[in-house]
Amino acid sequence: MSKKNQTHVVDNLWCIEENRFNQDTNKHFEGLFTQGNGYMHVRGSFEEGLRGAAQDEEYMRMPANVTLEQPRHTKSKWGTFIPGIVGKHPLLKEEIINLPYFLGIDLIIADEELNMEASTIREYKRWLDLRDGCLYRSLIWETEQGIDLKLCYKRFVSMEEKHLCLQQVQIEVLSGEGILDIRCGINPEVRTNGFNHFKEVLTEDNNSEYICTKTITDGGNSVLMLSGISASENICWSRLTQNQRIFFSGSRLLKAGDCLEIQKVTSVVTDRDLEEGTLIERGEKYLKYFFKEGWEKIYERHSRAWDSKWLYSDIEITGDDEAQLAIRTYIYHLIRANSENDSRVAICAKGYAGEAYFGHYFWDTEINMLPFFIHTNPQAARNLLMYRYNTLEGARKNALENGYEGAKYAWEASVTGEEQCPCWQYADHEIHITADIIYAMYHYVNSTEDIAFVRNFGVDMMVETARYWVQRVDRNKDGYYELLGVMGPDEYLPITRNNAFTNRMVKFSLEKTADLLQKIKQEDAKGYLEIENRLGLKELEIEKIKEVAEKLILPYDENTDIVPQSEDFESYADVDFNAIWKDRTKPFGNFISQEKNYRSKALKQADVLELMLLYPDDFTREQLTNAYDYYEPITTHDSSLSASVHGIVAAWMGRMPEAEKFLKKVMDIDMSEEKKGAAEGIHIANCGGLWQMIVYGFAGLKSAMWCDEIQLAPHLPDKWTKLEFTLAWHGKRYRITVTKEKHEITELY
Amino acid sequence: MSKKNQTHVVDNLWCIEENRFNQDTNKHFEGLFTQGNGYMHVRGSFEEGLRGAAQDEEYMRMPANVTLEQPRHTKSKWGTFIPGIVGKHPLLKEEIINLPYFLGIDLIIADEELNMEASTIREYKRWLDLRDGCLYRSLIWETEQGIDLKLCYKRFVSMEEKHLCLQQVQIEVLSGEGILDIRCGINPEVRTNGFNHFKEVLTEDNNSEYICTKTITDGGNSVLMLSGISASENICWSRLTQNQRIFFSGSRLLKAGDCLEIQKVTSVVTDRDLEEGTLIERGEKYLKYFFKEGWEKIYERHSRAWDSKWLYSDIEITGDDEAQLAIRTYIYHLIRANSENDSRVAICAKGYAGEAYFGHYFWDTEINMLPFFIHTNPQAARNLLMYRYNTLEGARKNALENGYEGAKYAWEASVTGEEQCPCWQYADHEIHITADIIYAMYHYVNSTEDIAFVRNFGVDMMVETARYWVQRVDRNKDGYYELLGVMGPDEYLPITRNNAFTNRMVKFSLEKTADLLQKIKQEDAKGYLEIENRLGLKELEIEKIKEVAEKLILPYDENTDIVPQSEDFESYADVDFNAIWKDRTKPFGNFISQEKNYRSKALKQADVLELMLLYPDDFTREQLTNAYDYYEPITTHDSSLSASVHGIVAAWMGRMPEAEKFLKKVMDIDMSEEKKGAAEGIHIANCGGLWQMIVYGFAGLKSAMWCDEIQLAPHLPDKWTKLEFTLAWHGKRYRITVTKEKHEITELY
Known part of the structure; x- marks a missing residue:
C-alpha cells in the first residue's frame, strides 16, 4: 500500500482541489484533472462514471465556430486520447479518437452501487497533485443499509513507463458489513463527437491474468489495452463480458474495521508506437513489469520523471x-x-x-x-x-x-x-x-x-x-x-x-x-x-x-x-x-x-x-x-x-x-x-x-x-x-x- | 388506342427529340423530358429504368458550390416531385423529396428483359411534344431469341386532372413468339441526394383493382400513389410485392402479328392538397374517373388545357x-x-x-x-x-x-x-x-x-x-x-x-x-x-x-x-x-x-x-x-x-x-x-x-x-x-x- 497516499497533505501551492461533488462542474474538473505523459492522456472522470451520462450517443456534430458552440454532453465526457490515433469524421475531417475507457472501477456493496450523484457522500475531496500528476479522491460513503466506507482513490499515468496507467482504491469499512462487489473493466462504448471511429473491438481471451480489448479504428490503427488487477486480500476474480465491455468481477464480505486495497494496472500499446514486437507482446511486457516491480517502484520512477520536468519548468x-x-x-x-x-x-x-x-x-x-x-x-x-x-x-x-x-x-x-x-x-x-x-x-x-x-x-x-x-x-x-x-x-x-x-x-x-x-x-x-x-x-x-x-x-x-x-x-x-x-x-x-x-x-x-x-x-x-x-x-x-x-x-x-x-x-x-x-x-x-x-x-x-x-x-x-x-x-x-x-x-x- | 400516337409526326418546331440511346446523355434527357403540371413532376426516365443505376444509394451530400459539384449519379436519376413535399436533410436543410417512382413498366419476353443498355435496339426515337407535354418512345427490340418487338410508349401528366399520370405502351410482334411478362409497379427505393426521407412506406392491400403505396415522409406528409392497369387483350394480373416495391405482374403468349396495348394510370394525392376527403377516397376517385372516362377523354381535356397555356405564351x-x-x-x-x-x-x-x-x-x-x-x-x-x-x-x-x-x-x-x-x-x-x-x-x-x-x-x-x-x-x-x-x-x-x-x-x-x-x-x-x-x-x-x-x-x-x-x-x-x-x-x-x-x-x-x-x-x-x-x-x-x-x-x-x-x-x-x-x-x-x-x-x-x-x-x-x-x-x-x-x-x- 502506498504510504504517500495515507499521509498526503494537500499542498495548496501544488494541488488543484475539488471540495464537493457538483454535477454542474463535473465536466470542468474532468478536463482540469486530465492526466497524461505525452504518449497518452485520460480525462479526470470518476472510475465508476456518472449514471445517465451515456458516452456512446451517436449524432452528427456540425462544423461551427467552436468558441460559441453549446457542448452536447452536460454532465460528463470521458476522454482517452493517444496523439496520432485519429480517424475521419464525415464533416469534421480527421479527428483524434476518444478510445475505450480503461479507468473503470465500479463498487457495489450490499447491492448498492457507488454513484456520486445519488449516494450519500461526506468528507468528499478530490485533488490533482501537480508535482507528480497523481489524482486522488477521498470520501466517506454512507450506504442506505448503514454501511459506512472510507474510500481513497489514487491514479497516475506513468511519466516514465509511458504505456502504463496505475490505479488504486483503498476501502476501509467504518461501520456495518456487507458483500462488496468490484468490477474493473475496459469499456469501448465511447463515441468521439458523436461518431463511432471503432471499426472493430476485439476481446482477446487467451490469458486469464488480464482482460484485453483490441480496438481497430477507422483510421486503420490497432490499439491494445490490457488491464491486470491485484488486491490486498484474497479475492477470486472472474472475467466477464457485457456487449463490448470486458471486466474483472470479484466480491468479498467486508466487516467494520476491514481494509481492502485494489490495484488496477492498464498497459496501452498501439501499432503507431515506435517499438518492436507485436501488440500483445508489448502490452504483456509492460503489465508484467508492473507485477514484477510493484506499485512503489513504478511510482518512484514516475515521480522522479516528473521532478526532472519541474526542475527547469517551475x-x-x-x-x-x-x-x-x-x-x-x-x-x-x-x-x-x-x-x-x-x-x-x-x-x-x-x-x-x-x-x-x-x-x-x-x-x-x-x-x-x-x-x-x-x-x-x-x-x-x-x-x-x-x-x-x-x-x-x-x-x-x-x-x-x-x-x-x-x-x-x-x-x-x-x-x-x-x-x-x-x-x-x-x-x-x-x-x-x-x-x-x-x-x-x-x-x-x-x-x-x-x-x-x-x-x-x-x-x-x-x-x-x-x-x-x-x-x-x-x-x-x-x-x-x-x-x-x-x-x-x-x-x-x-x-x-x-x-x-x-x-x-x-x-x-x-x-x-x-x-x-x-x-x-x-x-x-x-x-x-x-x-x-x-x-x-x-x-x-x-x-x-x-x-x-x-x-x-x-x-x-x-x-x-x-x-x-x-x-x-x-x-x-x-x-x-x-x-x-x-x-x-x-x-x-x-x-x-x-x-x-x-x-x-x-x-x-x-x-x-x-x-x-x-x-x-x-x-x-x-x-x-x-x-x-x-x-x-x-x-x-x-x-x-x-x-x-x-x-x-x-x-x-x-x-x-x-x-x-x-x-x-x-x-x-x-x-x-x-x-x-x-x-x-x-x-x-x-x-x-x-x-x-x-x-x-x-x-x-x-x-x-x-x-x-x-x-x-x-x-x-x-x-x-x-x-x-x-x-x-x-x-x-x-x-x-x-x-x-x-x-x-x-x-x- | 390513341390514334394520335399512331399518326404522330414529330414536328421539329414543337418536339425535342432523342434519336439514339446514349448512356452519357441519358441523364440530360431525363431532365429535359421532365413532365409535369404544377402539382407534380416526373423526370423523363425510362419506364424500366437503367440497369445498375441504383436509385437508393445512401450517402452524405455535403453543402458546396452546386455549380461546380460533380453529380453523383452518372447514368440516371429518377425524379418524382410534388412542390411542398419537403423533408429535413441533416446538412442541406429542407429539401424537396424525391418520391417513389410510379412510372415503372418492365417488359420481359422469353426471359429476356428490355434493357436500353444491353438489348439490341433499332429505330430508336424518343421525343417530348411541347404542345401537350406528351413523352413518346418508339423502338424495335430484337431479342437474342429472335423475337422482334415494336414498342411505342406514350405518357403524360395531366394538365387538367392534376393528380393523374397516364402511360401506355403498345407492343407489336414483328417476328418470333414468346411469353411476355409485364410488371407495372411503384418503387419506393428512391433516395434524395443520398438521403432517406421516407419514415414509413405502407403497401395498402384492401382492393385488388390497383396497387397502392402510402409514403410517410420525415417532413410529416403522407403521399398516396395508386396505380391501375388495363390491357387491350385479356391478361390475368397478380399483385406482388418485393421489399417495399409493389407491382402488377401479368403475362401473355405473343406471336408474330400480335398487338398488345397496356395502359397504366397513377393517381397521386397528398395530405397537403387543398381538397376534402381522405387520401384513399381522393386517390380512388381520380383512378375511377380514368376508368370511367377512358384515355381519350382524359387526354383531350389535358390537351386543351395545354392549348390554353400556349395561347398567350408562345x-x-x-x-x-x-x-x-x-x-x-x-x-x-x-x-x-x-x-x-x-x-x-x-x-x-x-x-x-x-x-x-x-x-x-x-x-x-x-x-x-x-x-x-x-x-x-x-x-x-x-x-x-x-x-x-x-x-x-x-x-x-x-x-x-x-x-x-x-x-x-x-x-x-x-x-x-x-x-x-x-x-x-x-x-x-x-x-x-x-x-x-x-x-x-x-x-x-x-x-x-x-x-x-x-x-x-x-x-x-x-x-x-x-x-x-x-x-x-x-x-x-x-x-x-x-x-x-x-x-x-x-x-x-x-x-x-x-x-x-x-x-x-x-x-x-x-x-x-x-x-x-x-x-x-x-x-x-x-x-x-x-x-x-x-x-x-x-x-x-x-x-x-x-x-x-x-x-x-x-x-x-x-x-x-x-x-x-x-x-x-x-x-x-x-x-x-x-x-x-x-x-x-x-x-x-x-x-x-x-x-x-x-x-x-x-x-x-x-x-x-x-x-x-x-x-x-x-x-x-x-x-x-x-x-x-x-x-x-x-x-x-x-x-x-x-x-x-x-x-x-x-x-x-x-x-x-x-x-x-x-x-x-x-x-x-x-x-x-x-x-x-x-x-x-x-x-x-x-x-x-x-x-x-x-x-x-x-x-x-x-x-x-x-x-x-x-x-x-x-x-x-x-x-x-x-x-x-x-x-x-x-x-x-x-x-x-x-x-x-x-x-x-x-x-x-
Whole structure:
C-alpha cells in the first residue's frame, strides 16, 4: 500500500482541489484533472462514471465556430486520447479518437452501487497533485443499509513507463458489513463527437491474468489495452463480458474495521508506437513489469520523471498563491500534453484533454506554447518544429489544393499536415500560420543557437513556403505586393486586405529565406548545390522572394499613428457594444449574428497587439500605446488567445491594474470553477499565454528572437513580492529572480 | 388506342427529340423530358429504368458550390416531385423529396428483359411534344431469341386532372413468339441526394383493382400513389410485392402479328392538397374517373388545357428553327413548373426537374422568371408573389435569427420561408433578394395595374423588409448609409462593400415603401390606421425609411464613368484568365481555388449589367457601354443567370454578333446534348432569361416597370425574319409582330 497516499497533505501551492461533488462542474474538473505523459492522456472522470451520462450517443456534430458552440454532453465526457490515433469524421475531417475507457472501477456493496450523484457522500475531496500528476479522491460513503466506507482513490499515468496507467482504491469499512462487489473493466462504448471511429473491438481471451480489448479504428490503427488487477486480500476474480465491455468481477464480505486495497494496472500499446514486437507482446511486457516491480517502484520512477520536468519548468511566485497555483497548473498541462519523443504529433488545441477542436494543431503551438518549451525544454521545442518539418508533404498538398506551388501549412493540422479545418473561412484565409512557423523556428534557433536545425530542416520549409507566398501575393498598380483575402489572428473579420500581422510575418519569413539562401550560397557551395538539387531551386526564385519581401505592403496610418489591423479596417462598421453585449460573462459572439460580426469592428482577439508583441522593435512606445488604447476597447477577448497578449502589453506600459485584470482573466480561463472553462479540454495556448505573461510581461524578458543577452524590464503585480524561474538560453540555464527592488540573473551551469 | 400516337409526326418546331440511346446523355434527357403540371413532376426516365443505376444509394451530400459539384449519379436519376413535399436533410436543410417512382413498366419476353443498355435496339426515337407535354418512345427490340418487338410508349401528366399520370405502351410482334411478362409497379427505393426521407412506406392491400403505396415522409406528409392497369387483350394480373416495391405482374403468349396495348394510370394525392376527403377516397376517385372516362377523354381535356397555356405564351420565330424550338422548350418548362393554384410554393431553381438545389427558391423566381408570367399569365405572377407574402413569417424569423427586426427573405427558401441555404456566405450576404421581391412586386403591379395587391399584401412585406433594411445599414462618418458585408448577384465576391446592384434595389424598395405609406396616409386614413395597428408602425419609422433611402450610397466612379460592382471592387486582384482557364468549355470555377477566386476580379455572372437591365433609365448609353466593355471580359458566365443579361445588353447596343453569341449560350444551357446541361434539372431561370432576351433584348420591349405604353426598339438576330408573341399589358393582351423592317402592336381584346 502506498504510504504517500495515507499521509498526503494537500499542498495548496501544488494541488488543484475539488471540495464537493457538483454535477454542474463535473465536466470542468474532468478536463482540469486530465492526466497524461505525452504518449497518452485520460480525462479526470470518476472510475465508476456518472449514471445517465451515456458516452456512446451517436449524432452528427456540425462544423461551427467552436468558441460559441453549446457542448452536447452536460454532465460528463470521458476522454482517452493517444496523439496520432485519429480517424475521419464525415464533416469534421480527421479527428483524434476518444478510445475505450480503461479507468473503470465500479463498487457495489450490499447491492448498492457507488454513484456520486445519488449516494450519500461526506468528507468528499478530490485533488490533482501537480508535482507528480497523481489524482486522488477521498470520501466517506454512507450506504442506505448503514454501511459506512472510507474510500481513497489514487491514479497516475506513468511519466516514465509511458504505456502504463496505475490505479488504486483503498476501502476501509467504518461501520456495518456487507458483500462488496468490484468490477474493473475496459469499456469501448465511447463515441468521439458523436461518431463511432471503432471499426472493430476485439476481446482477446487467451490469458486469464488480464482482460484485453483490441480496438481497430477507422483510421486503420490497432490499439491494445490490457488491464491486470491485484488486491490486498484474497479475492477470486472472474472475467466477464457485457456487449463490448470486458471486466474483472470479484466480491468479498467486508466487516467494520476491514481494509481492502485494489490495484488496477492498464498497459496501452498501439501499432503507431515506435517499438518492436507485436501488440500483445508489448502490452504483456509492460503489465508484467508492473507485477514484477510493484506499485512503489513504478511510482518512484514516475515521480522522479516528473521532478526532472519541474526542475527547469517551475515558476515560483511569492505573494500570490492563486497565481502560483494557476501557473503550475498550466505548466503541468503543457508538460503533460507534449509528446517530446514523437515528432509525428504536436500539441492539440485542447491539450488532449477533450474532444473540442478535434485534436487539431493550430498556430497556437508555435506562437503561444513554443516559447515555454524553448526556455524550459529546448529539445521539446525542437521536436514540435520537427513535427512541421515531418508534415511538409501535407503542406505541399495544401498549396496544390489551393492552386499554388510550394507549401501552405494547414490552419488545422493532424498527422499528415493536410488541411483539417472544416470551415473554409479559416482554412482559406488564416494563412499567417505558414509564416508563423518560420518565425517560431527562428525564435527557437535564436534562443538555442541550434543553427543546424535551419540548415538541415528549416531550409526546406522556408523555400517551400516562400514559393507559396510569391504566388499568393498580388501585385498592385504601384508595383507593391499585397495579401488580399486574409483573416488575421482576429477571427471576427474573415476576408480582409493586407492584414498587418500577416504581412509582417510573411515579410519576415521571406527576408529570412532570401538571406539564408544567400548565406548558404556564399559559405557552403556544396550545401547550396544540394538544396538546389533537392528543391529544384532557381536563382530567379531567390530574386523574386527578395522582391516580394521588400515590396510587401505594411499598412500604417500616418495621421493617427495607429497600425491598422488591415488596410481596409476603417471601412468596417463601428459597434455599439453596450447595446449588443447584454451579458459580458458570455462571449460577445453569442449576442451578434455572424453576418453582423463579420462586417463590424469587433475583434475576437489581439491582432495588432500580437504583432507588436512579436516585433517589439518595429514600433515606438507611442504606437504601442495608441494601438492598445484603440484596439482594447473594441476587442471582445472571445478567444482564449487574447487576454495574455493584452496583459503583456499592459505590463510593458506599466499599467498594472489592467495587466492584473488580464492576469485574472487568463487564470480564470481554465481555473475558474464558476466559468467551468476546462469542461471541453484545457485551453493549452492560454497556458502558454500565462507563462508568457509572467516571463515577457511581468518579468519583462525581451524575446530571445531579438536579443542575444537576457534583458529584463520587470513590472510585478502589486502583491507579488518575488518571482523566480529558470530560463534555457543559448545552451545554458539561468535562474531569474525578480523582486520589486531588483532582478538577478544567475547562470546555473 | 390513341390514334394520335399512331399518326404522330414529330414536328421539329414543337418536339425535342432523342434519336439514339446514349448512356452519357441519358441523364440530360431525363431532365429535359421532365413532365409535369404544377402539382407534380416526373423526370423523363425510362419506364424500366437503367440497369445498375441504383436509385437508393445512401450517402452524405455535403453543402458546396452546386455549380461546380460533380453529380453523383452518372447514368440516371429518377425524379418524382410534388412542390411542398419537403423533408429535413441533416446538412442541406429542407429539401424537396424525391418520391417513389410510379412510372415503372418492365417488359420481359422469353426471359429476356428490355434493357436500353444491353438489348439490341433499332429505330430508336424518343421525343417530348411541347404542345401537350406528351413523352413518346418508339423502338424495335430484337431479342437474342429472335423475337422482334415494336414498342411505342406514350405518357403524360395531366394538365387538367392534376393528380393523374397516364402511360401506355403498345407492343407489336414483328417476328418470333414468346411469353411476355409485364410488371407495372411503384418503387419506393428512391433516395434524395443520398438521403432517406421516407419514415414509413405502407403497401395498402384492401382492393385488388390497383396497387397502392402510402409514403410517410420525415417532413410529416403522407403521399398516396395508386396505380391501375388495363390491357387491350385479356391478361390475368397478380399483385406482388418485393421489399417495399409493389407491382402488377401479368403475362401473355405473343406471336408474330400480335398487338398488345397496356395502359397504366397513377393517381397521386397528398395530405397537403387543398381538397376534402381522405387520401384513399381522393386517390380512388381520380383512378375511377380514368376508368370511367377512358384515355381519350382524359387526354383531350389535358390537351386543351395545354392549348390554353400556349395561347398567350408562345413565341413564334421565323427563320431560326433552333431558337424556335429552344424558346418553346423553355416556355414549356416555365409553364409546367409553375403551380398556379398553390401559392404556398413557388418555382424551384431546377424547375422541379432534378434534385440539385434541393427544390429551393431563389431570387431567380422574381427576377428571371416573373416577367414571363407577368406578360403571359398575370394570375400566375400574382401567385408567385403571394408565395412571398405567405412566407413573410419565415422572413421575420430570418431577420430575428440575424439580430434584426422586420423581415429578411431567405436566400434559399422552402415552404416556410425560413433560410434553407446551407452555406453561410450566400445565406448571410446575398441580401439583395429581400429588395428584389419588392422590385418584382412593383414590376407586376406596374404591368397589371393590380394596385390592390400592394395595398392588401405588399404593404406588409414592404414595411417589414424596410424595418430590416434600416437596421442592416451602417451609417458612415459622412452621414451616409452603407451596406457592408454584401454579396451581390456575382457570387464570386462573397463579402463586399456597397454593392451597386444591392444598394440600388434597397433604395428602390425603401423609396417605394415611404411613398406608399405617405400615399395611403393621405388617401385612406382608415386603411392607414389598420396598417399602423397591424404592423405597430410608428411615424418615426417612416422618417427613418425615407432618410436611409435618400442617403444610401450608390457607388459610381466619375473618373472612368464606370459603375463599380461594389465600392471596394478596385481593391480585388486582376486575373490572368488565359493562364488559369485552361478549358473554356468547363466553368472557370473549376480551375481556381475558391480562396483565389474570392479575392479576384472574376465575376461569376452579370452584376452591374443586371442592375442596368433593371434600371435602364438610371444610366446613359455610355455608361451601359462602358460597363459592358469593362465587365464582360472579366465575367466567367459560370452562372446560368449571366448569358441572357449580357445578350440583352448586347442587343440594346446593337452589337448583334455578340448578342447572338449569348443567344447560343443561353440555348445551349439546357438544349445542348453535348453539354448535357439538363442532367440535374432544368436551369429554369435561364428559361426565363431566354424569354427576356427575346422580348426585352431582340424585340427591345421597355420594361413595364418604367413605362405605361408598350415601347419597342427591336434588334433582331441576322437570320430572324419575323418574331411574334403576345403580351399581357395593363389588363389587356397585345399581339407583337416584329420584322426587320417594322414592328406592330395589335390589341387582342
